[in-house]
Amino acid sequence: xxxxxxxxxxxxxxxxxxxxxxxxxxxxxxxxxxxxxxxxxxxxxxxxxxxxxxxxxxxxxxxxxxxxxxxxxxxxxxxxxxxxxxxxxxxxxxxxxxxxxxxxxxxxxxxxxxxxxxxxxxxxxxxxxxxxxxxxxxxxxxxxxxxxxxxxxxxxxxxxxxxxxxxxxxxxxxxxxxxxxxxxxxxxxxxxxxxxxxxxxxxxxxxxxxxxxxxxxxxxxxxxxxxxxxxxxxxxxxxxxxxxxxxxxxxxxxxxxxxxxxxxxxxxxxxxxxxxxxxxxxxxxxxxxxxxxxxxxxxxxxxxxxxxxxxxxxxxxxxxxxxxxxxxxxxxxxxxxxxxxxxxxxxxxxxxxxxxxxxxxxxxxxxxxxxxxxxxxxxxxxxxxxxxxxxxxxxxxxxxxxxxxxxxxxxxxxxxxxxxxxxxxxxxxxxxxxxxxxxxxxxxxxxxxxxxxxxxxxxxxxxxxxxxx
Amino acid sequence: xxxxxxxxxxxxxxxxxxxxxxxxxxxxxxxxxxxxxxxxxxxxxxxxxxxxxxxxxxxxxxxxxxxxxxxxxxxxxxxxxxxxxxxxxxxxxxxxxxxxxxxxxxxxxxxxxxxxxxxxxxxxxxxxxxxxxxxxxxxxxxxxxxxxxxxxxxxxxxxxxxxxxxxxxxxxxxxxxxxxxxxxxxxxxxxxxxxxxxxxxxxxxxxxxxxxxxxxxxxxxxxxxxxxxxxxxxxxxxxxxxxxxxxxxxxxxxxxxxxxxxxxxxxxxxxxxxxxxxxxxxxxxxxxxxxxxxxxxxxxxxxxxxxxxxxxxxxxxxxxxxxxxxxx
Numbered sequence: 001x002x003x004x005x006x007x008x009x010x011x012x013x014x015x016x017x018x019x020x021x022x023x024x025x026x027x028x029x030x031x032x033x034x035x036x037x038x039x040x041x042x043x044x045x046x047x048x049x050x051x052x053x054x055x056x057x058x059x060x061x062x063x064x065x066x067x068x069x070x071x072x073x074x075x076x077x078x079x080x081x082x083x084x085x086x087x088x089x090x091x092x093x094x095x096x097x098x099x100x101x102x103x104x105x106x107x108x109x110x111x112x113x114x115x116x117x118x119x120x121x122x123x124x125x126x127x128x129x130x131x132x133x134x135x136x137x138x139x140x141x142x143x144x145x146x147x148x149x150x151x152x153x154x155x156x157x158x159x160x161x162x163x164x165x166x167x168x169x170x171x172x173x174x175x176x177x178x179x180x181x182x183x184x185x186x187x188x189x190x191x192x193x194x195x196x197x198x199x200x201x202x203x204x205x206x207x208x209x210x211x212x213x214x215x216x217x218x219x220x221x222x223x224x225x226x227x228x229x230x231x232x233x234x235x236x237x238x239x240x241x242x243x244x245x246x247x248x249x250x251x252x253x254x255x256x257x258x259x260x261x262x263x264x265x266x267x268x269x270x271x272x273x274x275x276x277x278x279x280x281x282x283x284x285x286x287x288x289x290x291x292x293x294x295x296x297x298x299x300x301x302x303x304x305x306x307x308x309x310x311x312x313x314x315x316x317x318x319x320x321x322x323x324x325x326x327x328x329x330x331x332x333x334x335x336x337x338x339x340x341x342x343x344x345x346x347x348x349x350x351x352x353x354x355x356x357x358x359x360x361x362x363x364x365x366x367x368x369x370x371x372x373x374x375x376x377x378x379x380x381x382x383x384x385x386x387x388x389x390x391x392x393x394x395x396x397x398x399x400x401x402x403x404x405x406x407x408x409x410x411x412x413x414x415x416x417x418x419x420x421x422x423x424x425x426x427x428x429x430x431x432x433x434x435x436x437x438x439x440x441x442x443x444x445x446x447x448x449x450x451x452x453x454x455x456x457x458x459x460x461x462x463x464x465x466x467x468x469x
Numbered sequence: 470x471x472x473x474x475x476x477x478x479x480x481x482x483x484x485x486x487x488x489x490x491x492x493x494x495x496x497x498x499x500x501x502x503x504x505x506x507x508x509x510x511x512x513x514x515x516x517x518x519x520x521x522x523x524x525x526x527x528x529x530x531x532x533x534x535x536x537x538x539x540x541x542x543x544x545x546x547x548x549x550x551x552x553x554x555x556x557x558x559x560x561x562x563x564x565x566x567x568x569x570x571x572x573x574x575x576x577x578x579x580x581x582x583x584x585x586x587x588x589x590x591x592x593x594x595x596x597x598x599x600x601x602x603x604x605x606x607x608x609x610x611x612x613x614x615x616x617x618x619x620x621x622x623x624x625x626x627x628x629x630x631x632x633x634x635x636x637x638x639x640x641x642x643x644x645x646x647x648x649x650x651x652x653x654x655x656x657x658x659x660x661x662x663x664x665x666x667x668x669x670x671x672x673x674x675x676x677x678x679x680x681x682x683x684x685x686x687x688x689x690x691x692x693x694x695x696x697x698x699x700x701x702x703x704x705x706x707x708x709x710x711x712x713x714x715x716x717x718x719x720x721x722x723x724x725x726x727x728x729x730x731x732x733x734x735x736x737x738x739x740x741x742x743x744x745x746x747x748x749x750x751x752x753x754x755x756x757x758x759x760x761x762x763x764x765x766x767x768x769x770x771x772x773x774x775x776x777x778x779x780x781x782x783x784x785x786x787x788x789x790x791x792x793x794x795x796x797x
Contacts, residue, residue, distance in 0.1 A: 092760040099547040099765075120548050209635045290635060291655040293743050303636055430761040442745035445656070453745075 046076040047363045049352070050097070050104040052090050053081035060380045067379070068370050075363045080104060086216065087112040087348075088433060098357075105358035106367060111348040111422045112217060112429050115153050115260075119427045123354040124156035126243065128365040133247055136160075139372050140248035142390040144414040145257060147349045148244070150422035155240020155259030159351035160372045163386040165315025166347035166413040166420060167223040169193075169335045170322075170404075175310040179203040184335050190227065190279065193311075193338040197288040200310040211289035212300060212309040215440050217423050217433040218348045219313045220292075221276060226421070229341035230272035232436060233263035233424045233465070263426040266461035268439075268454050272341075277443050277450045284444050292441045301325045304332075313337060315347070316387030316394070316410040319402045323384065329403025336409060336417070345413045345420040349389065387411070431464040534776065541769035551766070558770040568771060570746045571754040572778070574661075578736075578750060579729040581665045582672075586725055587718070590673045594680035595706065610681065614674040621671060625738035628667040629654070632739070657747035660740045664748050667735045672728065676721040683717030684710070715794040723786055730779050751775045 051061070065079050084090035087110045094107055098121070109117050118124075129136060140148065143161060151159040171183065179200045184192055197210035204210075214220060225231055237258030245254035267273055283289040301318075303309045305325040314334075322332055337345055352371060354364045370376060374390055381388050384402050387410045388394060399407035414420055426432065435457060443453035541558055543551035562568045597609045616624065631639050632653035640650050653663045687710065695705045711718075733752040736742060742749030751771060759768035 088761065095547055095760060095763065120546075207635075207641075291652070293655045293660070293740060299630055299633070299636070308636060430763075434757060434761060437741065438743060438745055441655075441743040445744050 044076070044078075046078040047106070047360050047367060048078050048080055048104040049106045049108075049367060050080045050082050050094055051108045052087070052110075052350075053083035057383065057385075060382070063379050064371070064376065067376060068367060071370060072363075072366055075360075075366065077367065087218075088430060091116070091430065098355075103355055103357045105360050105364045106352045106354055108350060109159060109353040110350040111150055112425050112433070114151055114158060114353070115425060115427045116429055117353045117355075118153035118156070118158040121353075121355050121357075122153075122158045123356055123358070123361060124158060125160070125354065125365065125368065126156050128362075128368075129157055130243065130247070132369065135369065136372075137248065139390075142374070142392050144389075144391065144411075145245070145249050145253050146347075146414055146418075146420060146422075147389050149237075149241070149257055149260060150347075150349050151351060152238075152241055152244070152258075152260030154238045157241075157244055159353050160368055161349040161351045161389040162371055162377055163351075163381065164347050164349035164389050164414075165218075165317050165387050166345050166410065167219045167313040167315060167337055168345070168409050168413060169311060169337050170304070170314050170318060170332055171311050171335060172304060172307060172309065172332050174307050174331055175200060175204060175208075178307075179310070183333055184338075186336055187343075188335065188338050190224075190338045190340045194283070194288070197283065197311070198286070201286075201288055204307075204310070208308055208310070209288075209290055209303075210310045211283060212303065212312040213289060214300070215292035215437050217425070217429070217436060218346070219315075221280065221436065221440055222423050223313055223337050223346045224276045224280065224340075225273060226344040226346045227337055227340040227342060228272050228276050229344070230267060230270060230276070231263075231424055232267060232273070232432070233426065233461070234265040234267060235421070235424065236262045236264070238262050261422060261424075263424040264465065266458050266465060268461055269458040274451060274454055277440075277454060281444050281447055281450055285447060292437075292444050316407075317385055319399060319404060319407070320384035320386075323402035327403070329399070329401070329405065332404055334404045334406050334409050336413065342419065343417050345417055346423050347413070347420060348423055350386075351389075391415070426465065428464050428467060431467070432461065435460045435464060537769045537772050537776075540766055541773050543766045545765040546763040547765065548763070554766055558767045562767055562770050562774070567746055567749065568751075568754055571749045571751045572774075574747065574749055575730055575732070575751045575775075578661065578665060578668075578732060578748075579726055581661070582668050582729045582732070583722060583725040585665065586669045586673045586676055586729075587721060589669060590676035590721070591680050591714075591718075593673075594677050594684055595710070597677075598681060598684045610678070613677045616671040617674040619671065621734035622738055624671055625667060625735050628663070628670075628735075629739050632663045632667075654740055655744060657744055660744060660748045664732075664736050664739055667739060668729070668732060672725070676725060679717050679721045680714065683714045687713045712795045715790075716796055719786065719790045719794050723783055726782055726786070727779055730775065730782070 061079055061081060065077060068075070068077055082090055082093045084093055091113050094104070097103060103121075107117065139160065147161040147164050148157070151157060151161050173183070176183065179196075180203065181196055181199055184196065200210040201208065222232065237256075238260045240259030241257060245257045249257075280289070284291055300309070300312060301321050302325065304312055305322060305327045323329075336343065352364075352368045354361060354368070358364055371380075374393065377388050377390060378393060381393070384398065391411055394407065394411040396407070424432070439453045439457035439460070443450045443457070540551070542554060542556070544554045544558070545551035593609075593613060597606055597613075601609075631637050634640060634650055634652050634655055637653070639653065643649075643651060651659060653659045691709055691713070692705055695709055700708065731752050732750050733756065736748045736750050737753055737756070740748045742753050752775070755768045755771050755775070758771065759765050
């Protein structure tokens with residue numbers, strides 16, 4: 001039976017191949033997953049710090065690295081500046097590094113990611129903060145407690161804030177002059193704001209957009225929600241945190257503080273939220289502001305500095321950008337965000353978070369402390385690319401060259417408006433922001449679209465918030 | 470061909486097969502040994518030449534595909550170990566309106582983009598293949614191919630500025646001839662149109678080059694004969710150029726469809742999938758589900774469905790090509 005010999009042999013051969021492959025797969029499955037850290041030379045024992053690449057310029061990065069080496073010559077550090085367009089983009093890249101098994105020891109995290117990192121990846125800094133309380137006293141005395149509270153999660157501290165940005169309102173003074181309008185009062189309302197936009201539109205022609213905004217979590221719809229006494233998600237405080245408030249803040253400043261913010265039930269279908277969307281929709285319909293998809297921070301500096309936009313929400317980070325774009329200190333100014341039911345403002349802050357995977361936790365803490373020093377922050381934030389978290393650094397000297405004239409607004413947004421709080425950023429923040437952006441676009445597409453879109457936003461947010469991150 | 474070379478149809482006699490293994494039939498043992506060594510040497514050389522490609526395909530194509538299929542049956546958030554989920558990921562994505570809309574958008578985009586891309590490329594290839602100085606032809610060929618070598622992300626950033634409703638040069642130009650401001654990126658139809666235009670502008674160069682090559686392979690005599698028979702220019706293109714170019718059209722459309730079904734950069738940068746979900750594509754959903762929402766299992770399941778869709782569309786194309794593609 002020669003004919004049947006070959007198939008049988010072939011069968012045996014293929015069977016042997018299969019058994020070999022199965023054995024290989026079994027051996028492979030038995031091993032730990034190979035990761036990027038297994039590449040020879042990749043893990044050299046350095047403390048790896050991931051920063052938002054565009055947050056600091058190369059000189060500042062070098063100064064940070066060299067300065068730390070001088071203080072701690074025994075700790076090898078490697079700064080990994082991750083280039084990203086915004087915080088969401090930055091987190092995606094950090095998560096990719098974690099997936100690849102090359103997680104950094106420290107990550108520069110903004111409010112958007114504080115709770116996500118705290119819940120899944122972060123290490124509470126409580127024991128180190130308690131241990132080095134004497135060393136940290138001057139830092140906390142200089143930093144507004146709201147910023148610190150925004151870096152807490154369920155009673156523990158996860159980051160020391162080094163910068164923040166509240167959404168105040170920037171105005172192009174050349175456009176104001178063309179309009180024949182004065183700089184608004186400190187206490188201006190959304191009605192004053194609308195009147196100003198209409199006057200700007202009349203005086204500056206068809207190719208001019210009075211109000212430019214970017215559809216995102218920070219500085220998009222949220223500041224309007226805060227000003228109307230509402231939020232995207234129900235806000236409350238977690239219990240705990242007394243250890244920190246009692247240790248570092250006087251009685252007056254620790255009243256009402258807790259263990260960090262909690263954002264839970266969505267409020268998208270509430271009347272106050274609908275009021276805000278109706279208002280923004282009316283601005284879109286009147287051609288007084290950019291549509292949600294039209295606003296893009298990437299070309300905002302250009303259109304604002306050339307006088308094609310009159311007003312836009314931004315924080316202290318914009319002073320440096322406008323200066324670089326050639327605007328003189330007198331060419332623009334800043335005011336509080338216009339009030340409606342309340343004067344509450346929104347802010348976002350940032351600092352370094354320690355990752356659970358880090359084997360160099362004590363060294364990481366030393367770096368966190370180092371970056372919170374005033375001299376280090378002064379060096380890092382020399383270009384006014386953000387608002388320093390230390391109150392004493394927000395002074396006339398800092399803004400003399402770049403402007404704006406009313407630079408006090410930046411820190412007064414915290415000091416004089418005690419209700420000011422962080423943008424809603426629960427652990428499900430990525431999905432929340434994505435849904436907000438998507439449904440805001442739909443809601444403002446036509447006058448009748450607001451309520452159906454908000455109902456869909458509410459439903460989607462409820463699902464997202466129920467989901468375990 | 471001699472009669473001795475004709476072999477009977479059907480299985481070879483067992484003796485012949487055996488002879489192939491032992492090398493003892495009809496040949497002296499010395500020459501047989503030399504042949505065997507030569508054959509083995511040739512095979513070894515072939516294996517060595519093929520090995521880098523095979524290893525590359527296995528490591529970078531087959532393994533990720535298998536990995537994605539396996540991952541699609543797990544829940545994995547990068548941070549913790551994967552957990553078995555069975556078919557839950559598939560059940561979830563098949564009832565998720567965003568996923569379903571993204572497949573619809575991708576198919577709409579594919580039809581519009583591939584049709585426009587092939588049409589523009591074909592018309593320009595025919596035009597460039599006409600009478601013109603050689604240097605001018607080279608200029609056109611380079612110019613049309615040039616966008617293909619640029620980064621899609623950077624093109625999209627520029628396009629976003631060009632199509633901006635309030636500040637963009639496109640609306641400014643249209644305004645100079647009295648066309649009212651078009652909401653390119655802020656209306657559902659305008660956004661899809663902008664994404665398609667940005668994509669086609671970058672991609673048509675590849676199809677253009679294929680068509681130029683295909684046109685050069687059509688014998689001039691056929692066109693000349695048709696001219697003698699009195700066929701007009703359009704008639705010649707419909708009756709001669711298109712049928713003879715059909716193999717090239719098949720290749721261009723297969724590649725175009727596969728690329729279009731994987732579109733990501735243009736909608737991601739230009740519209741972020743908006744307004745609403747109107748330009749959200751399947752690959753965008755995969756990216757957002759995996760890297761923004763940390764649901765790698767669901768993202769893999771969407772990827773597997775997209776893979777199946779691409780395979781199905783490509784198979785359909787090849788099946789249809791038997792009827793519509795004419796090889797010379």
